[in-house]
Amino acid sequence: MARQNVYDDEVFFSGYQQLRATQSGLNEALEQPALRALLPDVEGADVVDLGCGDGSLARDLAEAGAASVLGVDPSMRMLALARARTEDARIRYEQLFAEDLCLPHASVDLVVSSLALHYIQDLAGLLVRIASWLRPGGRLVASMEHPVVTAAPARSNEGGWVLANYAEEGVRHTHWYTEDVIKYHRTTSTVVSELLQAGLVLTALDEPSPSPAAVQKRADLQVHRHRPALLLLRAQRP
Template identity: 50%
Template sequence: MITAGRDLYDDPRFFEGYRRLRDSGAGINDAIEIPAMSRMLPPVAGAAIVDLGCGAGALAHRLADAGAAHVLAVDSSQRMLALATPHPRVRYLHADLDELTLPAHSADLVVSSLALHYVADYPGLVRRVAHWLRPDGRFIFSIEHPICTAADPMTGWRKTGEGTVWPVDDYASEGPRTQSWIIEGVEKHHRRLATLIGGLLDAGLELTGIDEPVPGPAILQSHPHLAEHLRRPPLLLLGARRRKVDPVDGAE
Protein backbone atom coordinates (compact mmCIF):
# COMPACT_ATOMS: atom_id res chain seq x y z
CA MET A 1 0.00 0.00 0.00
CA ILE A 2 1.33 3.45 -0.97
CA THR A 3 0.42 6.37 1.29
CA ALA A 4 0.74 9.72 -0.47
CA GLY A 5 1.85 12.79 1.44
CA ARG A 6 -1.56 14.44 1.45
CA ASP A 7 -3.01 11.38 3.21
CA LEU A 8 -0.03 10.34 5.30
CA TYR A 9 -0.61 12.25 8.51
CA ASP A 10 -4.27 11.22 8.59
CA ASP A 11 -3.27 7.54 8.57
CA PRO A 12 -3.81 6.54 12.24
CA ARG A 13 -0.83 4.15 12.24
CA PHE A 14 1.56 6.80 10.94
CA PHE A 15 0.04 9.58 13.02
CA GLU A 16 0.60 7.82 16.34
CA GLY A 17 4.13 6.80 15.42
CA TYR A 18 5.01 10.30 14.26
CA ARG A 19 3.60 11.86 17.40
CA ARG A 20 5.70 9.51 19.56
CA LEU A 21 8.79 10.42 17.52
CA ARG A 22 8.24 14.17 17.97
CA ASP A 23 7.45 13.79 21.67
CA SER A 24 10.65 11.79 22.20
CA GLY A 25 12.86 14.53 20.75
CA ALA A 26 14.85 11.88 18.89
CA GLY A 27 14.24 13.35 15.44
CA ILE A 28 16.06 16.07 13.52
CA ASN A 29 13.35 18.73 13.78
CA ASP A 30 14.27 20.34 17.08
CA ALA A 31 18.01 19.70 16.89
CA ILE A 32 18.78 20.60 13.26
CA GLU A 33 15.86 21.95 11.22
CA ILE A 34 14.37 24.53 13.57
CA PRO A 35 17.70 26.31 14.31
CA ALA A 36 18.58 26.33 10.59
CA MET A 37 15.17 27.75 9.66
CA SER A 38 15.49 30.42 12.35
CA ARG A 39 18.85 31.53 10.96
CA MET A 40 17.41 31.99 7.47
CA LEU A 41 14.21 33.79 8.39
CA PRO A 42 14.04 37.57 7.94
CA PRO A 43 12.55 39.83 10.64
CA VAL A 44 8.83 39.08 10.77
CA ALA A 45 7.44 41.95 12.83
CA GLY A 46 4.24 43.15 11.19
CA ALA A 47 4.46 40.58 8.38
CA ALA A 48 1.65 38.67 6.70
CA ILE A 49 2.85 35.07 6.58
CA VAL A 50 1.68 31.81 5.01
CA ASP A 51 2.91 28.52 6.52
CA LEU A 52 2.59 25.62 4.04
CA GLY A 53 2.29 22.21 5.68
CA CYS A 54 1.97 23.67 9.16
CA GLY A 55 1.28 20.41 10.99
CA ALA A 56 0.28 21.17 14.57
CA GLY A 57 1.25 24.82 14.16
CA ALA A 58 4.58 25.04 16.01
CA LEU A 59 6.30 27.22 13.38
CA ALA A 60 3.19 29.36 12.94
CA HIS A 61 3.15 30.01 16.68
CA ARG A 62 6.83 30.94 16.74
CA LEU A 63 6.33 33.41 13.91
CA ALA A 64 3.25 34.96 15.52
CA ASP A 65 5.06 35.25 18.86
CA ALA A 66 7.95 36.95 17.02
CA GLY A 67 5.59 39.73 15.96
CA ALA A 68 3.94 38.63 12.70
CA ALA A 69 0.73 40.50 12.03
CA HIS A 70 -1.02 37.29 11.08
CA VAL A 71 -0.13 33.77 9.95
CA LEU A 72 -2.24 31.61 7.66
CA ALA A 73 -1.26 28.05 8.62
CA VAL A 74 -2.22 25.47 5.98
CA ASP A 75 -2.17 21.68 6.18
CA SER A 76 -3.85 18.78 4.41
CA SER A 77 -4.15 16.69 7.59
CA GLN A 78 -7.22 17.03 9.77
CA ARG A 79 -5.50 15.02 12.49
CA MET A 80 -2.53 17.39 12.65
CA LEU A 81 -4.70 20.49 12.61
CA ALA A 82 -6.75 19.03 15.47
CA LEU A 83 -3.58 19.12 17.59
CA ALA A 84 -2.99 22.80 16.89
CA THR A 85 -3.63 25.23 19.73
CA PRO A 86 -5.34 28.57 19.07
CA HIS A 87 -3.37 31.79 18.70
CA PRO A 88 -4.94 35.22 18.17
CA ARG A 89 -2.78 35.88 15.09
CA VAL A 90 -2.85 32.40 13.54
CA ARG A 91 -5.62 31.12 11.28
CA TYR A 92 -5.63 27.44 10.38
CA LEU A 93 -6.82 26.22 7.00
CA HIS A 94 -7.39 22.63 5.88
CA ALA A 95 -6.26 22.45 2.24
CA ASP A 96 -4.13 20.44 -0.18
CA LEU A 97 -0.94 22.33 -1.09
CA ASP A 98 -1.17 21.09 -4.68
CA GLU A 99 -4.51 22.89 -5.01
CA LEU A 100 -4.16 25.89 -2.68
CA THR A 101 -4.98 29.31 -4.16
CA LEU A 102 -4.51 32.66 -2.40
CA PRO A 103 -4.85 36.30 -3.47
CA ALA A 104 -2.00 37.92 -5.39
CA HIS A 105 0.44 40.06 -3.39
CA SER A 106 -1.11 38.95 -0.08
CA ALA A 107 1.99 37.66 1.75
CA ASP A 108 5.27 39.15 2.94
CA LEU A 109 6.68 35.72 3.74
CA VAL A 110 5.82 32.14 2.77
CA VAL A 111 7.46 29.36 4.78
CA SER A 112 7.36 25.59 4.73
CA SER A 113 8.99 23.14 7.11
CA LEU A 114 9.69 19.63 5.76
CA ALA A 115 6.54 19.44 3.67
CA LEU A 116 7.35 20.16 0.02
CA HIS A 117 8.82 16.71 -0.63
CA TYR A 118 5.20 15.53 -0.39
CA VAL A 119 4.01 17.96 -3.09
CA ALA A 120 3.55 16.43 -6.53
CA ASP A 121 3.69 19.67 -8.57
CA TYR A 122 6.64 21.60 -7.19
CA PRO A 123 7.01 24.03 -10.15
CA GLY A 124 3.31 24.84 -10.02
CA LEU A 125 3.40 25.52 -6.30
CA VAL A 126 6.47 27.76 -6.61
CA ARG A 127 4.76 29.79 -9.35
CA ARG A 128 1.73 30.24 -7.11
CA VAL A 129 3.95 31.26 -4.18
CA ALA A 130 5.64 33.89 -6.36
CA HIS A 131 2.16 35.17 -7.26
CA TRP A 132 1.18 35.43 -3.59
CA LEU A 133 4.30 37.33 -2.53
CA ARG A 134 4.43 41.09 -2.31
CA PRO A 135 7.43 42.88 -3.84
CA ASP A 136 10.52 41.98 -1.78
CA GLY A 137 8.54 39.13 -0.18
CA ARG A 138 10.44 36.01 0.86
CA PHE A 139 9.95 32.28 0.38
CA ILE A 140 11.89 30.02 2.75
CA PHE A 141 11.49 26.27 3.01
CA SER A 142 13.16 23.09 4.19
CA ILE A 143 12.90 19.64 2.61
CA GLU A 144 14.65 16.31 2.85
CA HIS A 145 17.96 16.61 1.04
CA PRO A 146 17.98 15.21 -2.53
CA ILE A 147 20.84 12.94 -1.48
CA CYS A 148 18.41 11.33 0.96
CA THR A 149 15.53 10.96 -1.48
CA ALA A 150 17.49 9.78 -4.53
CA ALA A 151 17.47 5.99 -4.21
CA ASP A 152 14.32 4.23 -5.38
CA PRO A 153 13.09 2.88 -3.04
CA MET A 154 14.52 5.01 -0.24
CA THR A 155 16.22 2.24 1.71
CA GLY A 156 18.33 4.32 4.11
CA TRP A 157 21.73 3.23 5.38
CA ARG A 158 23.03 -0.01 3.90
CA LYS A 159 25.49 -2.38 5.52
CA THR A 160 28.72 -2.94 3.65
CA GLY A 161 31.63 -4.87 5.07
CA GLU A 162 32.10 -3.66 8.63
CA GLY A 163 30.26 -0.37 8.22
CA THR A 164 27.40 1.37 6.46
CA VAL A 165 26.97 3.59 3.41
CA TRP A 166 24.20 5.88 2.22
CA PRO A 167 23.24 4.95 -1.35
CA VAL A 168 23.00 7.81 -3.83
CA ASP A 169 21.47 6.08 -6.82
CA ASP A 170 18.91 7.06 -9.46
CA TYR A 171 19.65 10.72 -8.64
CA ALA A 172 18.78 12.01 -12.12
CA SER A 173 15.49 10.10 -12.25
CA GLU A 174 13.03 12.46 -10.59
CA GLY A 175 9.61 11.50 -9.31
CA PRO A 176 7.87 9.63 -6.50
CA ARG A 177 9.78 7.41 -4.12
CA THR A 178 8.56 4.99 -1.48
CA GLN A 179 10.07 4.63 1.96
CA SER A 180 9.57 2.57 5.08
CA TRP A 181 9.32 5.30 7.71
CA ILE A 182 7.09 4.54 10.70
CA ILE A 183 4.87 2.61 8.27
CA GLU A 184 5.52 0.91 4.95
CA GLY A 185 4.84 2.63 1.64
CA VAL A 186 5.35 6.31 2.53
CA GLU A 187 5.48 8.30 -0.73
CA LYS A 188 7.75 11.31 -1.23
CA HIS A 189 8.99 13.12 -4.32
CA HIS A 190 12.64 13.25 -5.33
CA ARG A 191 13.95 16.28 -7.20
CA ARG A 192 17.48 17.26 -8.15
CA LEU A 193 19.05 20.30 -6.56
CA ALA A 194 19.03 21.96 -10.01
CA THR A 195 15.29 21.40 -10.26
CA LEU A 196 14.61 22.84 -6.81
CA ILE A 197 16.66 25.99 -7.41
CA GLY A 198 15.63 26.21 -11.07
CA GLY A 199 11.97 26.21 -10.06
CA LEU A 200 12.55 29.31 -7.96
CA LEU A 201 14.41 31.11 -10.76
CA ASP A 202 11.85 30.10 -13.39
CA ALA A 203 9.11 31.63 -11.21
CA GLY A 204 10.97 34.95 -11.28
CA LEU A 205 12.37 34.71 -7.75
CA GLU A 206 15.93 35.48 -6.69
CA LEU A 207 17.87 32.95 -4.62
CA THR A 208 18.80 34.49 -1.27
CA GLY A 209 20.02 31.54 0.76
CA ILE A 210 20.95 27.88 0.80
CA ASP A 211 21.88 25.66 3.74
CA GLU A 212 22.61 21.99 4.35
CA PRO A 213 22.52 21.95 8.16
CA VAL A 214 24.19 19.25 10.22
CA PRO A 215 24.34 18.83 14.02
CA GLY A 216 26.95 20.89 15.85
CA PRO A 217 29.12 19.80 18.81
CA ALA A 218 26.64 20.92 21.48
CA ILE A 219 23.80 18.99 19.84
CA LEU A 220 25.95 15.89 19.42
CA GLN A 221 26.86 15.96 23.08
CA SER A 222 23.21 15.69 24.09
CA HIS A 223 22.06 13.69 21.02
CA PRO A 224 24.99 11.45 20.00
CA HIS A 225 22.75 9.34 17.75
CA LEU A 226 22.55 12.31 15.35
CA ALA A 227 26.25 11.91 14.42
CA GLU A 228 25.24 9.90 11.34
CA HIS A 229 23.98 13.15 9.81
CA LEU A 230 27.57 14.42 9.62
CA ARG A 231 28.15 11.79 6.93
CA ARG A 232 25.52 13.19 4.59
CA PRO A 233 23.23 16.23 4.94
CA PRO A 234 19.71 15.24 5.99
CA LEU A 235 18.08 18.52 5.01
CA LEU A 236 18.17 21.26 2.42
CA LEU A 237 16.96 24.80 3.10
CA LEU A 238 16.38 27.32 0.33
CA GLY A 239 15.48 30.99 0.52
CA ALA A 240 14.24 33.20 -2.31
CA ARG A 241 12.90 36.72 -2.80
CA ARG A 242 10.45 38.35 -5.13
CA ARG A 243 12.05 41.36 -6.79
CA LYS A 244 10.97 44.82 -5.69
CA VAL A 245 10.31 45.64 -9.36
CA ASP A 246 8.38 43.07 -11.37
CA PRO A 247 10.57 42.08 -14.35
CA VAL A 248 7.48 41.71 -16.54
CA ASP A 249 5.66 45.00 -16.10
CA GLY A 250 8.06 47.04 -13.96
CA ALA A 251 5.40 47.57 -11.31
CA GLU A 252 6.40 48.28 -7.73
Protein backbone atom coordinates in the same frame (compact mmCIF):
# COMPACT_ATOMS: atom_id res chain seq x y z
CA MET B 1 -1.14 9.88 -8.80
CA ALA B 2 -3.59 10.55 -5.97
CA ARG B 3 -2.25 12.77 -3.21
CA GLN B 4 -1.40 11.07 0.05
CA ASN B 5 -2.42 12.31 3.49
CA VAL B 6 -0.21 10.01 5.54
CA TYR B 7 -0.34 12.14 8.71
CA ASP B 8 -3.96 11.04 9.21
CA ASP B 9 -2.95 7.38 9.18
CA GLU B 10 -3.35 6.22 12.79
CA VAL B 11 -0.11 4.21 12.90
CA PHE B 12 1.92 6.95 11.25
CA PHE B 13 0.40 9.69 13.38
CA SER B 14 1.13 7.80 16.59
CA GLY B 15 4.75 7.16 15.61
CA TYR B 16 5.28 10.73 14.48
CA GLN B 17 3.82 12.18 17.68
CA GLN B 18 6.15 10.01 19.75
CA LEU B 19 9.09 11.24 17.66
CA ARG B 20 8.18 14.88 18.32
CA ALA B 21 7.36 14.32 21.99
CA THR B 22 10.76 12.72 22.63
CA GLN B 23 12.59 15.19 20.35
CA SER B 24 14.41 12.24 18.81
CA GLY B 25 14.06 13.40 15.20
CA LEU B 26 15.78 16.17 13.25
CA ASN B 27 13.20 18.89 13.85
CA GLU B 28 14.48 20.26 17.14
CA ALA B 29 18.09 19.12 16.70
CA LEU B 30 18.77 20.49 13.23
CA GLU B 31 15.88 21.63 11.03
CA GLN B 32 14.12 24.24 13.15
CA PRO B 33 17.27 26.12 14.23
CA ALA B 34 18.42 26.28 10.59
CA LEU B 35 14.99 27.33 9.30
CA ARG B 36 14.50 30.04 11.89
CA ALA B 37 17.97 31.44 11.18
CA LEU B 38 16.76 32.20 7.64
CA LEU B 39 13.52 33.90 8.68
CA PRO B 40 13.24 37.67 8.21
CA ASP B 41 11.77 40.07 10.74
CA VAL B 42 8.04 39.29 10.72
CA GLU B 43 6.81 42.35 12.63
CA GLY B 44 3.55 43.40 10.94
CA ALA B 45 3.88 40.72 8.24
CA ASP B 46 1.17 38.59 6.67
CA VAL B 47 2.47 35.01 6.71
CA VAL B 48 1.46 31.69 5.16
CA ASP B 49 2.75 28.45 6.72
CA LEU B 50 2.49 25.58 4.21
CA GLY B 51 2.41 22.21 5.97
CA CYS B 52 1.87 23.85 9.35
CA GLY B 53 1.34 20.60 11.28
CA ASP B 54 0.43 21.27 14.90
CA GLY B 55 0.90 25.01 14.44
CA SER B 56 4.02 25.44 16.56
CA LEU B 57 5.81 27.59 13.99
CA ALA B 58 2.64 29.58 13.25
CA ARG B 59 2.30 30.40 16.94
CA ASP B 60 5.93 31.46 17.19
CA LEU B 61 5.56 33.71 14.14
CA ALA B 62 2.53 35.41 15.68
CA GLU B 63 4.40 35.83 18.94
CA ALA B 64 7.24 37.43 16.98
CA GLY B 65 4.84 40.10 15.74
CA ALA B 66 3.25 38.80 12.54
CA ALA B 67 0.01 40.61 11.74
CA SER B 68 -1.62 37.40 10.47
CA VAL B 69 -0.63 33.77 10.00
CA LEU B 70 -2.49 31.31 7.80
CA GLY B 71 -1.55 27.70 8.57
CA VAL B 72 -2.33 25.20 5.80
CA ASP B 73 -2.17 21.44 6.18
CA PRO B 74 -4.07 18.48 4.68
CA SER B 75 -4.09 16.52 7.95
CA MET B 76 -7.22 16.63 10.08
CA ARG B 77 -5.31 15.12 13.01
CA MET B 78 -2.51 17.68 12.89
CA LEU B 79 -4.92 20.59 12.55
CA ALA B 80 -6.94 19.34 15.50
CA LEU B 81 -3.77 19.67 17.59
CA ALA B 82 -3.04 23.08 16.07
CA ARG B 83 -6.47 24.47 16.87
CA ALA B 84 -6.44 23.03 20.39
CA ARG B 85 -3.07 24.63 21.09
CA THR B 86 -3.77 28.03 19.51
CA GLU B 87 -5.54 30.91 21.20
CA ASP B 88 -4.19 33.83 19.14
CA ALA B 89 -6.88 35.37 16.91
CA ARG B 90 -4.23 36.38 14.36
CA ILE B 91 -3.77 32.71 13.45
CA ARG B 92 -6.21 30.71 11.36
CA TYR B 93 -5.95 27.25 9.85
CA GLU B 94 -7.25 25.67 6.66
CA GLN B 95 -7.33 21.96 5.83
CA LEU B 96 -5.91 21.92 2.32
CA PHE B 97 -3.12 20.44 0.29
CA ALA B 98 -0.64 23.21 -0.49
CA GLU B 99 -1.33 22.70 -4.19
CA ASP B 100 -5.00 23.63 -3.66
CA LEU B 101 -4.45 26.88 -1.79
CA CYS B 102 -5.69 29.96 -3.63
CA LEU B 103 -4.65 33.42 -2.45
CA PRO B 104 -4.93 36.89 -3.98
CA HIS B 105 -2.01 38.21 -5.99
CA ALA B 106 0.63 40.03 -3.90
CA SER B 107 -1.22 39.45 -0.62
CA VAL B 108 1.46 38.05 1.72
CA ASP B 109 4.92 39.02 2.92
CA LEU B 110 6.30 35.59 3.84
CA VAL B 111 5.63 31.99 2.87
CA VAL B 112 7.31 29.46 5.12
CA SER B 113 7.32 25.69 4.73
CA SER B 114 8.92 23.20 7.10
CA LEU B 115 9.72 19.72 5.72
CA ALA B 116 6.76 19.61 3.34
CA LEU B 117 8.00 20.32 -0.18
CA HIS B 118 9.31 16.79 -0.75
CA TYR B 119 5.68 15.62 -0.60
CA ILE B 120 4.72 17.91 -3.50
CA GLN B 121 4.53 16.30 -6.94
CA ASP B 122 4.32 19.55 -8.94
CA LEU B 123 6.84 21.69 -7.10
CA ALA B 124 7.36 23.96 -10.12
CA GLY B 125 3.68 24.83 -10.24
CA LEU B 126 3.53 25.49 -6.50
CA LEU B 127 6.55 27.79 -6.67
CA VAL B 128 4.89 29.83 -9.43
CA ARG B 129 1.82 30.27 -7.24
CA ILE B 130 3.92 31.18 -4.21
CA ALA B 131 5.72 33.83 -6.26
CA SER B 132 2.34 35.29 -7.25
CA TRP B 133 1.15 35.43 -3.63
CA LEU B 134 4.21 37.35 -2.46
CA ARG B 135 4.28 41.11 -2.36
CA PRO B 136 7.35 42.76 -3.94
CA GLY B 137 10.22 42.04 -1.57
CA GLY B 138 8.30 39.16 0.01
CA ARG B 139 10.17 35.99 0.89
CA LEU B 140 9.90 32.22 0.76
CA VAL B 141 11.77 30.27 3.46
CA ALA B 142 11.57 26.48 3.20
CA SER B 143 13.19 23.26 4.29
CA MET B 144 12.94 19.84 2.67
CA GLU B 145 14.63 16.48 2.77
CA HIS B 146 17.91 16.76 0.94
CA PRO B 147 17.97 15.28 -2.57
CA VAL B 148 20.82 12.94 -1.63
CA VAL B 149 18.39 11.41 0.89
CA THR B 150 15.28 11.29 -1.28
CA ALA B 151 17.26 9.78 -4.18
CA ALA B 152 17.59 6.35 -2.56
CA PRO B 153 15.31 5.90 0.45
CA ALA B 154 16.71 2.50 1.55
CA ARG B 155 19.73 1.83 3.75
CA SER B 156 22.54 -0.38 2.53
CA ASN B 157 23.10 -3.85 3.97
CA GLU B 158 25.95 -2.41 6.02
CA GLY B 159 23.55 -0.06 7.79
CA GLY B 160 24.74 3.19 6.20
CA TRP B 161 22.97 5.36 3.67
CA VAL B 162 23.55 4.90 -0.03
CA LEU B 163 23.32 7.41 -2.86
CA ALA B 164 21.75 5.88 -5.94
CA ASN B 165 19.46 6.87 -8.79
CA TYR B 166 20.14 10.52 -8.07
CA ALA B 167 19.43 11.62 -11.65
CA GLU B 168 16.21 9.61 -11.83
CA GLU B 169 13.68 12.15 -10.64
CA GLY B 170 10.15 11.29 -9.60
CA VAL B 171 8.14 9.39 -7.03
CA ARG B 172 9.76 7.43 -4.21
CA HIS B 173 7.91 4.83 -2.13
CA THR B 174 9.38 4.76 1.37
CA HIS B 175 8.78 3.14 4.74
CA TRP B 176 8.42 5.52 7.68
CA TYR B 177 6.21 4.20 10.50
CA THR B 178 3.98 2.70 7.83
CA GLU B 179 4.37 1.24 4.36
CA ASP B 180 4.42 3.23 1.12
CA VAL B 181 4.93 6.78 2.30
CA ILE B 182 5.13 8.73 -0.95
CA LYS B 183 7.75 11.41 -1.51
CA TYR B 184 9.12 13.05 -4.64
CA HIS B 185 12.79 13.20 -5.55
CA ARG B 186 14.31 15.96 -7.62
CA THR B 187 17.93 17.02 -7.86
CA THR B 188 19.26 20.11 -6.14
CA SER B 189 19.75 21.79 -9.50
CA THR B 190 16.11 21.11 -10.39
CA VAL B 191 14.90 22.65 -7.12
CA VAL B 192 16.97 25.79 -7.69
CA SER B 193 16.07 26.01 -11.38
CA GLU B 194 12.35 25.75 -10.66
CA LEU B 195 12.69 28.43 -8.02
CA LEU B 196 14.40 30.79 -10.49
CA GLN B 197 11.94 29.98 -13.27
CA ALA B 198 9.12 31.00 -10.93
CA GLY B 199 10.63 34.49 -10.87
CA LEU B 200 12.14 34.32 -7.40
CA VAL B 201 15.68 35.32 -6.47
CA LEU B 202 17.64 32.82 -4.36
CA THR B 203 19.20 34.64 -1.41
CA ALA B 204 20.36 31.76 0.82
CA LEU B 205 20.97 28.02 0.58
CA ASP B 206 21.88 25.85 3.56
CA GLU B 207 22.74 22.19 4.18
CA PRO B 208 22.98 22.14 7.99
CA SER B 209 24.94 19.49 9.81
CA PRO B 210 25.04 18.72 13.54
CA SER B 211 27.95 20.05 15.54
CA PRO B 212 30.44 17.64 17.15
CA ALA B 213 28.94 18.62 20.52
CA ALA B 214 25.46 17.65 19.30
CA VAL B 215 26.79 14.30 18.10
CA GLN B 216 28.30 13.67 21.53
CA LYS B 217 24.83 14.06 23.04
CA ARG B 218 23.07 12.09 20.31
CA ALA B 219 25.25 9.54 18.50
CA ASP B 220 22.51 8.91 15.91
CA LEU B 221 23.21 12.37 14.46
CA GLN B 222 26.67 11.31 13.25
CA VAL B 223 25.34 10.10 9.90
CA HIS B 224 24.26 13.66 9.13
CA ARG B 225 27.88 14.80 9.29
CA HIS B 226 28.67 12.27 6.54
CA ARG B 227 25.92 13.44 4.22
CA PRO B 228 23.38 16.27 4.50
CA ALA B 229 19.88 15.36 5.63
CA LEU B 230 18.25 18.69 4.83
CA LEU B 231 18.18 21.38 2.16
CA LEU B 232 17.00 24.85 3.15
CA LEU B 233 16.49 27.84 0.95
CA ARG B 234 15.43 31.46 1.15
CA ALA B 235 14.18 33.33 -1.89
CA GLN B 236 12.70 36.74 -2.54
CA ARG B 237 10.26 38.22 -5.01
CA PRO B 238 11.98 41.18 -6.70
